[in-house]
Amino acid sequence: MILDDLVSATSDRINLEMQQTPLATVKQAALKQPKTNAQDIYDRFLSTGVHVIGEVKKASPSKGIIVNDFPYLEIAEQYSAAGVTAISVLTEPDYFKGDLKYLQTITEHVDTPVLRKDFTIDPYMIYQAKASGAKIILLIVAILTPEQLSAYLKLAHQLGLAAIVEAHDEAEIKVALNAGAKMIGVNNRNLKNFTVSFENSIKLRPLVPKSVAFIAESGVKTVADVQKLAEIGVNGVLIGETLMRSNNKAAFIEAAQEID
Numbered sequence: 001m002i003l004d005d006l007v008s009a010t011s012d013r014i015n016l017e018m019q020q021t022p023l024a025t026v027k028q029a030a031l032k033q034p035k036t037n038a039q040d041i042y043d044r045f046l047s048t049g050v051h052v053i054g055e056v057k058k059a060s061p062s063k064g065i066i067v068n069d070f071p072y073l074e075i076a077e078q079y080s081a082a083g084v085t086a087i088s089v090l091t092e093p094d095y096f097k098g099d100l101k102y103l104q105t106i107t108e109h110v111d112t113p114v115l116r117k118d119f120t121i122d123p124y125m126i127y128q129a130k131a132s133g134a135k136i137i138l139l140i141v142a143i144l145t146p147e148q149l150s151a152y153l154k155l156a157h158q159l160g161l162a163a164i165v166e167a168h169d170e171a172e173i174k175v176a177l178n179a180g181a182k183m184i185g186v187n188n189r190n191l192k193n194f195t196v197s198f199e200n201s202i203k204l205r206p207l208v209p210k211s212v213a214f215i216a217e218s219g220v221k222t223v224a225d226v227q228k229l230a231e232i233g234v235n236g237v238l239i240g241e242t243l244m245r246s247n248n249k250a251a252f253i254e255a256a257q258e259i260d
């Protein structure tokens with residue numbers, strides 16, 4: 001399964017990075033960042049309307065190369081000017097052609113909160129995210145033990161980072177809620193065969209209390225899709241490929257964010 005390959009590649013990469021830049025150095029850099037409060041991010045997503053997270057991504061395992069031209073900072077600036085609630089930046093290099101440097105550059109130039117979109121498997125990556133100016137991280141239930149999930153969520157909150165805890169089914173939603181997740185992402189993409197269906201969000205939405213933000217991830221193609229997800233009560237939508245391929249990103253984002 002693709003998640004196993006992603007975890008294995010991430011583990012090799014992080015082991016190398018830890019040799020090049022020790023944890024103590026990354027921790028020091030993280031602690032130099034301005035203090036932030038995770039609850040501020042959760043509150044933004046819980047406020048009325050559908051909140052768009054615009055994703056900056058060059059490639060993905062399911063789609064291969066999505067765009068050849070990749071002016072990542074310009075794209076982030078367009079998202080920010082159009083009023084997205086957050087920007088997701090892929091930092092995974094092997095399958096998504098991402099880079100931590102993209103995230104660092106974007107956080108240096110753009111005020112909108114940035115999500116480090118990666119396959120977090122070690123606290124080192126959480127300190128890296130903070131040191132790079134991210135305000136949100138991704139924690140995927142399927143690749144962590146419940147103990148790791150609780151510990152990583154706690155560490156994120158101590159550092160002032162919010163976390164999207166990604167769950168794929170009912171059992172994973174329970175694990176996420178038990179760990180204290182305040183924002184749950186449900187992936188509409190089946191990671192075994194890459195098919196996309198909003199059925200997963202529709203089925204799992206009622207299992208997440210209204211005090212916990214619900215983000216529908218993947219497969220949004222049209223503003224009508226956002227409307228459908230709004231009707232089932234999602235707080236946010238994470239949109240990657242469609243925005244990356246769009247010639248008028250601002251028009252799509254503005255229309256999506258007008259939905260009540």
Ligand SMILES: O=C(O)c1ccccc1NCC(=O)[C@H](O)[C@H](O)COP(=O)(O)O
Nearest residue numbers: 060061062217218219220238239240241
């Ligand atoms: O998109 C993939 O191929 C993929 C494969 C394995 C793990 C994660 C994957 N995608 C990550 C995402 O969560 C998406 O980048 C994100 O939800 C945006 O999706 P989309 O709007 O469909 O580009």
